[in-house]
Amino acid sequence: MLTIYGPKSRFCDGVSRRNFLKIGALGLGGLALPQLLEAEAQAGLGRSHKAVIMIYLPGGPPHQDMFDLKMDAPSEIRGEFKPIRTCVPGIQICEHLPRMAAMMDKLAVIRSISDAVDDHSDFHCMTGRFKKNQPPGGWPTFGSVISKVLGPVNRAIPPFVGLEPKMQHRPYNDASPGFLGAGHRSFRPDGTGKQDMVLNGVTIDRLGNRRTLLASFDQFRRDVDASGLMEGLDSFNEQAFGVLTSSKLLEALDYKREDQRIIDRYGKGDPKPHGDAAPMLMEQFLVARRLVEAGARCVTVAYGFWDYHGSNFNHAKADLPMLDQGVTALVEDLHQRGLDKDVSVIVWGEFGRTPTINKDAGRDHWPKASCALLACGGMKTGQLIGATDRLGAEPSERPVKFGEVFATLYHNLGIDVNKTTITDLSGRPQYLVESGCQPMPELV
Numbered sequence: 076m077l078t079i080y081g082p083k084s085r086f087c088d089g090v091s092r093r094n095f096l097k098i099g100a101l102g103l104g105g106l107a108l109p110q111l112l113e114a115e116a117q118a119g120l121g122r123s124h125k126a127v128i129m130i131y132l133p134g135g136p137p138h139q140d141m142f143d144l145k146m147d148a149p150s151e152i153r154g155e156f157k158p159i160r161t162c163v164p165g166i167q168i169c170e171h172l173p174r175m176a177a178m179m180d181k182l183a184v185i186r187s188i189s190d191a192v193d194d195h196s197d198f199h200c201m202t203g204r205f206k207k208n209q210p211p212g213g214w215p216t217f218g219s220v221i222s223k224v225l226g227p228v229n230r231a232i233p234p235f236v237g238l239e240p241k242m243q244h245r246p247y248n249d250a251s252p253g254f255l256g257a258g259h260r261s262f263r264p265d266g267t268g269k270q271d272m273v274l275n276g277v278t279i280d281r282l283g284n285r286r287t288l289l290a291s292f293d294q295f296r297r298d299v300d301a302s303g304l305m306e307g308l309d310s311f312n313e314q315a316f317g318v319l320t321s322s323k324l325l326e327a328l329d330y331k332r333e334d335q336r337i338i339d340r341y342g343k344g345d346p347k348p349h350g351d352a353a354p355m356l357m358e359q360f361l362v363a364r365r366l367v368e369a370g371a372r373c374v375t376v377a378y379g380f381w382d383y384h385g386s387n388f389n390h391a392k393a394d395l396p397m398l399d400q401g402v403t404a405l406v407e408d409l410h411q412r413g414l415d416k417d418v419s420v421i422v423w424g425e426f427g428r429t430p431t432i433n434k435d436a437g438r439d440h441w442p443k444a445s446c447a448l449l450a451c452g453g454m455k456t457g458q459l460i461g462a463t464d465r466l467g468a469e470p471s472e473r474p475v476k477f478g479e480v481f482a483t484l485y486h487n488l489g490i491d492v493n494k495t496t497i498t499d500l501s502g503r504p505q506y507l508v509e510s511g512c513q514p515m516p517e518l519v
Contacts, residue, residue, distance in 0.1 A: 124228045125417050125488040126367040127452070128405070129217065129375045130360075131200050131239065132398075132424035133247045133352035134382030137438050138446040139430065139467035140391055141169050142184045142459075152430045152466050155388050163457045171395040174403040175448075180457040181406055181415075183449045183518060187461025187470035190477060191426035191442035194246070195382070197239075200425055201250035201375065203481035203508055210499040212254025217481065218373035219252035219259040220507060223497055224490060225372055231323040232370035237261030238359050239377030243351035247377065254499040261375065264328055327369035330361045337361070341404040344397060350380030355397050360405040367418050372488070381424055385435035398422075406450045419452025419487045421480065430466040443469050447480060452487040454518040478512030486514035 139145055144158045144167070158167035161179035168176055168184070175182060192199060198206055204214040215223070218235035227234045241248055252259045326332065344357035355378060363374040378398065383390050402422055409415045427445035428438030444463050450456060461473035482492045485507055492513070496504035 124370065124372070125419075125452075126372050126374070127217070127221070127419045127421070127484050127488065128360075128363045128367060129201070129373065130402070130420070130422040131197050131375065131377045132379060132381045132422065133197065133242065133244070133377055134195065134350065134380050135424040135426040135428060135440060135445070136381040137383060137387060137391060137428040138186065138444060139428065139463075140387065140438075141172065141395065142446050142448070143186045143463055143467050144169060145430075145465060145467050148430070148466055151432055154432060156391070166457075166459055169395065171392060172399045174399045178403055178406065181410065181450055183454060183456045183458050183460060185447040185449070185460045185475050185480070186444075186463060187472060187474050188423075188427075188445045188447060188477065188480075189443070189470045189474035191445050193426065193440050193442045195244060195440075196246035196249040196425060197377070198246075198249045199477055200423055202253075203477045203512075210254060210501065210503065210505060212256075212500040213251065215253035215255040215259065215497070216250035216261075216375075217484070218261055218375055219255045220497060221373045221488065222252075222259040223255050224495060224507075225488065227370065228372065229323065229370035232327065232366070233262035233324075234370075234372040235259065235261045236366050236371045236374045237263045238265075238362060239375055240265060240348070240353055242353055242377065243348065247352055255497065323369055327365045327371075328362060330358055330365060333361065333365075337408065340407070342397070342400045344401070348380075349394075350382060352380035352382075353377040355379045355394065355401075357397070357401045357404070360401045361408075364405055364408050364412075364414075364418075368412065368414065383428065383437050384433070384439055385437040387428070387432065387437045389436075402448070402450075409451050415451040416453045417451075419454065419484055420450040421447060421484065422449075423447035423480075427467075430468045441468075449480075449483075449518065452484075454483070454487065458517065460515070460517050473517075475515070476509070476512055478509040479515050482508045482512045483514045483518050486519055 139152075140154055140156050144156060145153055146158065147153075157170045159170045159173065159176050160167055161176040163179040166179055168179070192205065194206070196206075198204070198214075201216040201218075202214045203217065218237065222233075222235040225234065239248070330338065338358075338361065341361045342357040344355045346354050346356060348354050359376045359378065363376055366374050378401070379394055381394070402420075406415075406420060409418050409420070424445065426440055426442040429441045431438075433439060444467060461475055462471050463469060464471045485492050485495075490507070492507050496506055499505050
C-alpha cells in the first residue's frame, strides 16, 4: 500500500491532519504498484506489442462433440450431434458451431493433444507444465512469464490481465506467478484488491457508473497537477500514480464505449456461474480485445463449465452456440481492426472426454486426447492438425504436447524458447517450455 502525503490542512472537524491519497494493490496480491514497476524495470524489458488472449474452458470440453465427430463409431460413442461442412473443403465440425464453420479459414484446430493429466485445474492450460517436480516457488503461469520477459507496453496498462473470476472449485484458479513472485501476478479488475483502489472517494466498484468514475479521474488529475503533489515522488511512485490517474485502463475495461452493433455481435451471455466454474460472459471477449488493443500483452479468460458427467448433449446444445458466437466475434473483430497478425487466440480445456457415453448420458474425464482452437497471431489457419483413432480415444496422427502449443505462442510474441530463460528461486535458469518442445511448424 502506498500513501502519498500532501500539504497540511485543517478539516471541518477541527483536527489538523495531512491530505493523503491511498493507492492500492490493484488486485496484485498485496504488492504495492511502485514495487511492481521497480521490479519490472530491473528485469530488462522489451517493447514489442504482440499479445495473446487465452480462453480457458474449465472442466474439459468434449472434443469428439466439437471438432472430432466420429460418425462411423458405435452409437454409444458417436453421440447425437451431426457434422457440418465448413468454408474450408474437407473440414467438418459440429452442427452447433455454425459461425466457426463459416470462418474456418481463420481458425486452426488441434485434435490430438496427447499429454493432458486427469486434474481439474487450470495449471496445465495456463503454464504448459506439470505439477510434479516443480522448482522452488512453482512454475509461473504464461502471463506472468510474459510480464517478466517483455514487461508493459504502456505504464497505464498492466502487461498481464486476468478476467477469470475466483471459481467455487478452487483448482480452476491454481495457476499463479510461481517463482516469479507477486510482482508478475495478473491484474484482476474484479479481484479482492479492487477495494483499495480509491481516488477522491470513487472506488473501482463503481465501474458500473463509468462516466462518473472517469470524470472523477480527470478532475483528480487536474487537482493534483495544481497542488504540486507529484513533486518529490520517485520515478516508480510516479509511474504507479500514472496508472491510477490515467483513464486508459478504465476506458479499456469500459466495453460500453463500443458501437452497439459490435456489442450485439458479441452477445450478452449469462452472468451466473455455471456449475462450480465460471459465468459465460460474452463481454469478456470484447474486453479482452479492448485490453490488448490498449497495450496488455496477455489476457486470460475462464468461460463456462464443461464437466459434462451427465446430460452431455443437453449441456452442449446450450453452451456450444454461446462459445461459437463469442469466439467468432473476437476473431472477426481482431481481423477487422488489423490485429490478426499480432494477437494470438487460444481456446482449450484441461483434458477431453471419454469416448463412451456413460449411464447418465454424459462423458467422463479423458486425458489421453483433447483439442485446442487457435486463431490469428499470424498463424497458418484453415487447417486441422492431428487426428484420433476411430473412437476418438487416442491420437493416431501427430500427437501434440501442451508445451509445443506454448512454444508456438511464445514464438508469436517474438520470444525464442531455445534461448530465453527465467531464473527460479534457487538461482537456476529455467527454459520457458518442457525439454524438446518447439514451435509447431504447422502453425508458424
